[in-house]
Amino acid sequence: MAKKIRVLIAKPGLDGHDRGAKVVARALRDAGMEVIYTGLRQTPEDIVEAAIQEDVDAIGLSCLSGAHMTLFPEVVKLLKKRGAGDIVIAGGGIIPEEDVQRLKKAGIKEVFGPGTPLRDIVQFFETAAKGG
């Protein structure tokens, strides 16, 4: 049996909007992945620590408060510092187009905006776990 894909779904910063993160967590679980949900108000340090402890293949960051430009790249930076730069990171939330480009440059592999089909997100994590 193939090893289950392990994904950390995390809410960095103070943002309390958790509808999307929970829906995505559930969709990934239903697609057969092992999902660890951090809950709210996590610092980038908390998230990186959890990702390493849980030995995940990928991280999904959700932020709808507008603090993504500070928080998302910080997670990338800390992961690299801890030698876990191979963990793939995707982000989601209320994110203007020009920020999407900047986040990608900062090492966020993909950014999912409102209205993204769940199957696209599932597929992303499946591909990411295969090293794609």
Place this chain on the structure above:
Amino acid sequence: MADSEERKKLEKELRRWEATTLKDALKALPERRKEFVTTSSRAVKRLYTPLDLPDTFLKRLGKPGEYPFTRGIHPTMYRGRLWTMRLFAGYGSAEDTNERFKYLIAHGETGLSVAFDMPTLYGYDTDEPEAKGEFGTCGVAVSSLEDMQTLFSGIDVGRVSTSMTINGPASVTWAMYLAMAEERGVSRSSLRGTIQNDILKEYQAQKEWIFPPEPSMRLVVDTFEFGSKHVPQWNTISISGYHIREAGSTAAQELAFTLANGFEYVRWGIDRGLRVDDFAPRLSFFFNAHNDLFEELAKYRAARRIWAREMRETFGAKNPRSWLLRFHSQTAGVSLTAQQPEVNIVRTTIQALAAVLGGTQSLHTNAYDEAYQVPNEKAARIALRTQQILAHESGVANTVDPLGGSYFLEAKTDELEEDAYRYFDRIQGLGGVIPAIRKGFFQQEIANSAYRYQREIEDKERIIVGVNDFVVDEQPEVEPLRVTEASFKAQLERLKRMRRTRDKKKWERSLDRLRTACEGEENTMPHILEGVKAKATLGEICDVMREAFGVWEEPLLY
């Protein structure tokens, strides 16, 4: 429905229609779906008739301005006065938002509504480490009395009513507003407005909590008590279903959970020893206006009827003002699409229509660019114009409860009322609202509904225009709104200057007194007010409370 003779006649007529006219029609053209449902997945029948109304229909309906207020809380509704057009606004610094307030007032807004940024909502100052990256992004930062003074600079707070969406630290923010008004010589008795102050739905849905439920409820009741004595025209709470719905609930869950929370506040007030009629008239409500027009209308009408009944029958309120469910409404942010964003103007119009037909007291309409950002000026103006068109052009404000008597609407109103009572029983079975929060009941119910809704969109059982059908391949153009670095620096500077120049002794003493009050049983409001006047910041006051009360950790589930 009147007598049984007539009912029998109608039943017979209906059977005939089904066997002949309908049968032929279905043979020629089958219906589009096997089952039609509301946004909340409740069945919608093909046809509603007088047979769907109970014999007690007219009694349950009542007259506008009279118990049980199904048709509205005023006898003349919008013929007398239009609803308050109140746009939720806030970004960047107090100066930035003050400018937006003035812009909206200049374009015909009739009430103010403050959106605070995340650090403020959680009781942190702009310069605290927890606030990193969050300054002014989805609301305005108000860390001190000086910020509050700046926010309302040049605005007559003795005349305009102000709503403030703040919960965990609501009493602190309210104290800042009261102190700001006092310094300008505006009497407390003339101040009108609302603090959201609804902590229960924070644990359930919006998630902007600070302290655990019991001390939080104590703070809420402190504001009830203080308000009823000193700020008589202020709504000390806005019991909110809006966020419950945004987090994913159905209309029935929004209705049931909101009212259950409302009853919980009333119980806490009575347990404190307050007379129900002394504080109940200042309890107000806030509901979502989602896509399904008739279901939303039914929700508002059912809410009024249930509240009136329970306040009178269960809580023994004698003052008719205690029976009134007055509510603000906001169109559904969650329904806004990032795809073809201009189309959101149409969605918002239909949702706003539901709120108006449902008898709302005030209304916020979302701007079309909100799936991307806090609205830019033009988008906010169009949102305001939407309300003005409903008020002045559409004609729907010219009569009271225009859809009252619709068989469909009345049947749905009854159905939602029954759904709500079933939830009340379940909540009671779990030991009440706070034990049910600790068990994650509301949170799980809401998450389940959110997931089901999303699956329906995935499976195309539910069509969202521009998202899973009628899609175009385009990059939407939305004019960006950015919080500037200059605003951030100015805010930091103001805080620094204030901390440096304030009277240290007075400041320290006020925080000590507040600490003693928190650890004891006296009302915290006067001490918070003293702290604010002594230039204690939001974060400093909340730190005292965090120490005294502890912080909440929510049950993890998805």
